[in-house]
Amino acid sequence: MNTRMSTVVVALLCLALAGAALGMDGRQTRKDYALIYGTVWTAQGHPAAGVKVKIRRADEKKWRWELMADSNGEFAQRVPPGKADYVIAADIKMPRGKPQPTVTAHVENDERVDIGLHLTE
Numbered sequence: 081m082n083t084r085m086s087t088v089v090v091a092l093l094c095l096a097l098a099g100a101a102l103g104m105d106g107r108q109t110r111k112d113y114a115l116i117y118g119t120v121w122t123a124q125g126h127p128a129a130g131v132k133v134k135i136r137r138a139d140e141k142k143w144r145w146e147l148m149a150d151s152n153g154e155f156a157q158r159v160p161p162g163k164a165d166y167v168i169a170a171d172i173k174m175p176r177g178k179p180q181p182t183v184t185a186h187v188e189n190d191e192r193v194d195i196g197l198h199l200t201e
Contacts, residue, residue: 113158114187118195120149127153128199131170138165161190170197
């Protein structure tokens with residue numbers, strides 16, 4: 081095979097792979113999701129960077145997602161669309177007998193839910 085023919089074969093292969101990545105009608109397939117977007121705040125009202133955040137459905141006991149708040153104290157997690165309540169907790173050390181700071185977020189469908197997670201003193 082000469083170089084021109086091999087270039088054409090490679091180009092056609094790339095087009096075929098790109099077509100396979102697109103849907104049957106030429107549009108990219110889209111997966112729906114809801115987004116829980118939050119900010120972790122200190123007791124003084126400043127964003128808390130580097131705090132470990134855990135998320136689970138309210139009707140479950142096991143934590144499904146664990147993530148870290150960024151330098152602005154913000155985090156985001158995609159969750160399945162549909163009606164559900166989610167418990168979001170800061171995974172920090174608390175004095176004996178005090179619960180970890182938590183907040184509940186309610187998702188209706190494929191939407192964005194904004195929450196604030198406030199750390200106590």
